[in-house]
Amino acid sequence: xxxxxxxxxxxxxxxxSYHRSLKQLALAKARGRKTHxxxxxxxxVSFTVQEGEAIGLMGLNGSGKSTLLKLVSGVMRPxxxxxxTRGRIAGLIATGAGFDPQLTGxxxxxxxxxxxxxxxxxxLRKFDEIVDFADLGKFLDTExxxxxxxxxxxLGFAVAxxxxxxxxxxxxxxxxxxxxxxxxxxxxMDEIVKSGVTxxxxxxxxxxxxxLCSRVLVLDHGKLAFDGDVEEGIAFLHYDDDDDEERGKAxxxxxxxADI
Amino acid sequence: xxTGSPSPVRRRSTPEELExxxxxxxxxxxxxxxxxxxxxxxxxxxNTIQSRYQGTVLGWTWSYLQPAIRFCLFYFLFQxxxxxxAGMENFxxxxxxxxxxxxxxxxxxxxxxQSLVQxxxxxxKLAVPREMxxxxxxxxxxxxxxxxxxxxxxVCVLLxxxxxxxxxxxxxxxxxxxxxxxxxxxxxxxxxxxxMRDFGKVAxxxxxxxxxxxxxxxxxxxxxxxxxxxxxSYYLFNPMAEAVLLIQRGFWTGTTSDPTxxxxxxxxxxxxxxxxxxxxxALVGVVLAQRLFSRLEAKVPERL
Numbered sequence: 001x002x003x004x005x006x007x008x009x010x011x012x013x014x015x016x017s018y019h020r021s022l023k024q025l026a027l028a029k030a031r032g033r034k035t036h037x038x039x040x041x042x043x044x045v046s047f048t049v050q051e052g053e054a055i056g057l058m059g060l061n062g063s064g065k066s067t068l069l070k071l072v073s074g075v076m077r078p079x080x081x082x083x084x085t086r087g088r089i090a091g092l093i094a095t096g097a098g099f100d101p102q103l104t105g106x107x108x109x110x111x112x113x114x115x116x117x118x119x120x121x122x123x124l125r126k127f128d129e130i131v132d133f134a135d136l137g138k139f140l141d142t143e144x145x146x147x148x149x150x151x152x153x154x155l156g157f158a159v160a161x162x163x164x165x166x167x168x169x170x171x172x173x174x175x176x177x178x179x180x181x182x183x184x185x186x187x188x189m190d191e192i193v194k195s196g197v198t199x200x201x202x203x204x205x206x207x208x209x210x211x212l213c214s215r216v217l218v219l220d221h222g223k224l225a226f227d228g229d230v231e232e233g234i235a236f237l238h239y240d241d242d243d244d245e246e247r248g249k250a251x252x253x254x255x256x257x258a259d260i
Numbered sequence: 261x262x263t264g265s266p267s268p269v270r271r272r273s274t275p276e277e278l279e280x281x282x283x284x285x286x287x288x289x290x291x292x293x294x295x296x297x298x299x300x301x302x303x304x305x306x307n308t309i310q311s312r313y314q315g316t317v318l319g320w321t322w323s324y325l326q327p328a329i330r331f332c333l334f335y336f337l338f339q340x341x342x343x344x345x346a347g348m349e350n351f352x353x354x355x356x357x358x359x360x361x362x363x364x365x366x367x368x369x370x371x372x373x374q375s376l377v378q379x380x381x382x383x384x385k386l387a388v389p390r391e392m393x394x395x396x397x398x399x400x401x402x403x404x405x406x407x408x409x410x411x412x413x414x415v416c417v418l419l420x421x422x423x424x425x426x427x428x429x430x431x432x433x434x435x436x437x438x439x440x441x442x443x444x445x446x447x448x449x450x451x452x453x454x455x456m457r458d459f460g461k462v463a464x465x466x467x468x469x470x471x472x473x474x475x476x477x478x479x480x481x482x483x484x485x486x487x488x489x490x491x492x493s494y495y496l497f498n499p500m501a502e503a504v505l506l507i508q509r510g511f512w513t514g515t516t517s518d519p520t521x522x523x524x525x526x527x528x529x530x531x532x533x534x535x536x537x538x539x540x541x542a543l544v545g546v547v548l549a550q551r552l553f554s555r556l557e558a559k560v561p562e563r564l
Contacts, residue, residue, distance in 0.1 A: 002279045014562055051278060070561070074287025074387035077558045084283040087273055094385030102311035111307055114300040115386055143314070166273050166281075 002086065004167055004198040005049035005072060009081035012042040012067050041067040043222035044081070054199035056213035056230065058237055064222040065202050066171070069093070072200060073169055087166025090116050091200075094171070096156025101145035105136055105155055108144050112159045126162045133184070134158035154181060161188055168192055170201045206239045287387035289557065291550050294391050304396040309403055327408045331356050331415065348479055348526075349516040350419060353412070357511045358476025358504045360412055364405040365438045365500060366467040371397035372446020373453050373463040380564045390557055391550065394446040398439060412511060419515040431510025433535045434503040440542035441499050447549040451556045454563050474504040479526050496528055499538045506535050 016037045018028065028035050042064045049055055059065050070076040071083045073093055098115050099108050109130060113123040131140060134155045144152060170189070193199055193212050203209050209216065209230060216233025218226035226236045234240050273281065294301060313319050335352040348354060375393035376383060383390060445463075452459040473495075475483070480501075484492040495501060509527055516522040528534075 002275065003283065004278075006283060051275060072286060074285065075383075075385065076561050077285070077287075079558075083286060085286045086281045086283050087278055089286055089387070097385040098379075098382040100307055100311055102314040103307055107307060107310070111303050114303040115382065115388060117297075120299055166278060 001050040001052075003048050004051050004053075004086050005047075005200070006084045007048070007072070007081070008046050008083075010042055010045050010068075010071055010078040010083050011040055011080040012064075012071060012076060013038050013040045013079050040222050042071060042078070042219075045219075045222075045224045046081075047217060047224060047227055049198060049200070051198055052196045053215055054193055054213045055201065056209035056216045056233070057200065057202045057219065058204070058209065058216055058233060058239070059219035059225075060237075063219040065219055067222075068219065069169065069171060069200070069202055072167075085167060088117060088164070089167045089169060090160065090163035090165035091167075091169035092157065092160050092171060093169050095160045096152055099144050099152065099156065102143060104143055105134075105140045105147070109134075109140075109155065109159055112156065113163070116160065116163045118163060122164075130158045130162050133162065133188075135181075150178065150181075157185065161185070161192075165197060167198045167200060170199070170203075204239075206234045209234065287389070289389050289391065289554055291391050291395070291546075293389040294395050297389065297392070300388070301392055301396055301399070304392065305399045305403070308396065308400050323404060323407045324411065327411050330359075331411055349522070350512060353415060353419065353515050354479070354508060354512045355476055356408075356412055356415070357507045358474055360405060360408045361434060361438055361504050361507050362470055362474060362476065362500070363408060364401055364435070365442050365470060365503070367401035367404060368398045368439070368442030369445050369449070370463055370467055371401060372442065373449035373460055375446070376450045376454050376560060377457070377460070377564065384561045384564050390560060391447065391553060394443060394450045397446060398443050401442070402439070416511050416515050421511065421514040424514065427510040427514055430506040430531065430535070433532070433539060434506030434510065437499060437506070437535060437539045437542055438503045440539060440546050441503075444542060444545035444549040447546070447553045451553050451560065454560050455556070470500050473498055474501045475508065475526075476504055480505060480528060481526050492528075496534065499542065502531075502534055502538055505531060 016039070018033075018035060018037070025035055045064075045068065057065050057068065067076065071078055072085065073089055073091075074085075077083075096112070098112060100111065103111070109127075110120075110123055113126075113130075114120075118126070134140075134151075134157075136151055136155060139147065139151060144155070147155070189212060199212065201209065201212055213230055215228065216226065216230050217224060218233055218236055226233050231240075288296075313322055316322060318325065331352065334355050338351045338355065372394035375397045376390060379393050382388065383393075449459050449463050453463075471477075480495075483495050487495075505527055509523065509531060513519045513522045513527070
């Protein structure tokens with residue numbers, strides 16, 4: 001088995017500045033107040049992910065999931081420790097980020113694909129598939145500024161999900177589009193998992209985690225609190241309690257992160 | 261790629277291919293990475309250019325129309341109204357040639373400075389080499405400078421100018437100097453601007469100085485006449501003044517009735533040596549700026 005993600009003692013700290021202008025800073029200093037605070041959003045986290053594993057990253061709000069995801073995807077770099085990965089990383093992170101509203105859907109499709117690391121040839125090869133998935137019809141050659149939010153989301157989603165990745169990252173908020181579109185997304189996600197690609201999935205929805213993942217990581221205040229079996233992980237977070245169970249079922253019916 | 265097909269189309273790696281891949285930090289950075297991902301760079305540049313004239317009927321014609329009108333205005337003001345602008349031959353050309361350089365520089369510098377902040381939504385969410393943005397702004401600036409050059413050449417030809425090798429070399433050197441200088445400053449200021457937005461204001465102020473600190477609205481000889489040495493030599497330490505003098509050598513002097521005389525009168529000695537040395541320094545500046553950029557860049561996403 002090949003190690004796909006290797007995180008060793010990764011720490012990411014953020015500085016909170018309470019004051020921005022010189023005057024405020026001087027006043028705070030004079031009064032002996034704190035001018036800034038440092039906290040670790042991700043605190044000494046270590047784990048490795050093997051090829052073909054599907055990891056569900058869970059945790060309460062503010063537990064550092066997004067920051068860890070950004071460390072793995074390469075948006076942020078750890079202040080201490082190391083994060084190493086193998087192959088191309090892509091997936092459903094910030095779909096549609098970098099859209100230029102002034103440009104047409106077609107132009108944005110190519111731009112977005114390039115941002116996600118696709119070459120021109122690759123984009124051309126996937127073009128029909130992406131357009132088909134986004135289902136924009138004649139709006140493809142209209143400026144994105146005139147798109148409805150659902151259309152914009154669909155286009156971003158369609159590009160992102162069609163990038164061939166060695167590590168597939170998916171962040172929450174997959175609850176885009178209407179029901180048929182969600183169905184389509186869920187089908188596509190299942191295909192991706194079945195194809196044996198390494199997956200890193202952040203979610204609050206126990207249903208979809210059960211559905212997609214083979215292992216769960218739980219973060220608590222930046223520290224890795226749990227690493228292991230899916231059911232145990234969900235139980236660890238008490239996400240399997242009473243009515244949550246029902247919601248979990250509902251969301252697994254819908255597919256992805258429907259309980260937002 | 262083991263697909264064996266002639267077109268290098270990427271597929272999901274096979275387990276064997278994966279094993280052969282190195283375990284590396286997830287996002288590569290640096291100017292080298294910008295060159296490697298030039299397809300993305302091209303897309304960014306193209307789309308920035310495209311979106312500028314989006315929704316206009318005349319489209320890219322505007323990028324010729326605006327400088328053309330500006331030139332006509334200058335011509336009327338200095339050649340017709342003031343009359344041979346302060347006793348200089350073809351003063352309008354002198355002014356416009358300088359403006360081409362200054363425009364290229366200010367757009368590279370100011371655009372570069374704002375580039376990270378403006379692309380905030382992208383940078384905080386997706387992994388792209390962040391040097392990409394200042395570099396893209398430099399290329400966009402170059403693209404917008406091109407129509408000005410066309411107009412400059414057109415006017416010069418009308419005035420009887422013919423290209424000469426030394427002059428073309430001078431102009432090229434000038435552009436290279438400005439490109440490197442603008443890129444170096446753009447890199448440093450873009451990342452500094454993330455930490456303190458004051459740097460954006462500093463950049464704007466500096467570019468205002470540039471307009472007046474180059475021999476464009478006045479000939480270089482004026483500096484010498486008014487202030488003499490050593491101030492005139494200090495004046496020449498300004499790389500932008502050097503770049504503008506280089507483009508004057510490339511175009512303006514050639515339009516005058518006696519180019520050799522104009523050169524001897526209005527251009528300082530050692531024009532080329534100075535230009536070469538400054539270009540080399542600017543190149544070193546880019547390397548240093550990149551170093552600084554990669555040191556500070558790690559903190560950029562969280563500060564945006």
